[in-house]
């Protein structure tokens with residue numbers, strides 16, 4: 001410790017930091033690891049077409065959602081006085097017709113499943129640790145099921161005479 | 164872009180005989196676990212002919228300035244796929260990237276910005292520009308990149324029509340440099356994804372009329388870490404130094420999986 005040859009004699013580009021380096025040839029620092037690497041122990045093909053179905057569903061539901069969502073936005077926000085017209089009576093009036101009930105139900109289910117599956121992909125992409133994935137997906141699926149059920153319940157049991 | 168740069172260069176050359184060299188700063192991301200746990204940027208300013216390549220600059224630095232600079236290269240002519248690296252933030256082969264194509268000049272004709280060079284992303288950095296390629300080649304091995312046939316060996320060559328050959332012509336050009344896979348944001352965040360290069364090399368055999376393991380390879384890529392993780396960002400197509408339409412190949416594999424026709 002007392003010797004002054006502590007200054008590492010190195011031609012390396014990485015400048016000598018103050019004091020003695022913690023690392024040398026025999027004690028290298030940990031290398032900079034990339035997340036979740038593939039090794040020869042990575043499980044091989046899991047059977048089933050779930051990912052393909054999910055991929056197809058994103059595209060098909062997307063196409064249907066274009067119509068549903070744009071129609072929805074037009075009716076709610078643009079046509080016939082815009083947002084100012086929206087009120088209990090407006091909603092009650094539309095849900096009196098089975099057509100709009102089915103429209104809204106379809107939009108609810110498709111958007112929720114589409115959005116949930118989209119978030120699932122994002123979790124798969126970004127959450128590195130198995131536990132983080134598990135919890136985030138658990139939260140996602142719970143919220144999705146809750147919202148879909150609550151929404152469907154409201155659409156089916158809506159009572160225009162409630163007070 | 165090209166014309167003004169060339170004009171500047173010609174003006175420079177007219178100035179004086181020796182001034183065909185330009186001073187370029189190379190900002191290289193360095194990592195040496197035997198010295199420090201952290202990577203850091205280091206600048207090297209050298210005079211170089213703008214018609215030379217980034218690989219020549221790296222050689223100059225390694226041979227004349229700092230022998231500890233570490234990088235892979237072998238053929239130096241865009242064939243072996245050893246020297247993919249991130250140059251000015253884009254994956255390229257150092258041996259196929261000309262200095263004049265990546266430097267910008269200010270009004271006085273001097274080089275205005277340093278050229279940044281770092282290791283490709285998403286693979287473990289071992290030292291300076293060298294990464295651990297094992298996970299990359301593991302994904303490659305996992306798609307069975309070899310001809311699979313049944314029955315007796317034919318006594319003559321396995322014939323194939325020109326049209327059949329054309330279907331996978333593009334994907335035969337791959338040199339396994341990893342520029343595509345290490346430019347893919349899905350791969351950056353999750354190295355379990357097969358990555359574009361493995362899919363390109365599966366495509367090479369799936370669409371080969373002489374091969375009989377297409378179904379098997381498709382099944383492998385139908386996995387949760389297979390083609391369905393591709394988000395069509397096109398980074399791979401932009402990165403490929405061989406000009407392979409990587410994203411298109413991935414889409415063709417997706418289509419083959421859906422229609423089961425290939």
Ligand code: HEM
Pocket residue numbers: 058059061062063065066069111112114115116117118119121122393394395
């Ligand atoms: C308006 C019509 C819509 C179309 C055409 C559409 C289409 C798509 C497509 C094709 C994808 C897959 C992208 C990929 O895999 O690379 C996607 C992803 C996604 N969508 Fe939609 N979508 C629509 C509406 C919605 C709605 C209403 C929501 C929210 C409830 C939503 C939320 C998401 C999310 C979170 C993702 C994942 C993002 C990602 O993959 O980066 N989308 N959408």
Ligand code: SF4
Pocket residue numbers: 336337338339340341342343344359360363402403404405406407409
């Ligand atoms: S597809 Fe192109 S970028 Fe990807 S490994 Fe092959 S040659 Fe390199």
Ligand code: FES
Pocket residue numbers: 235236237238239240241242243244245246247256257258259
């Ligand atoms: S050194 Fe072989 S491809 Fe660049």
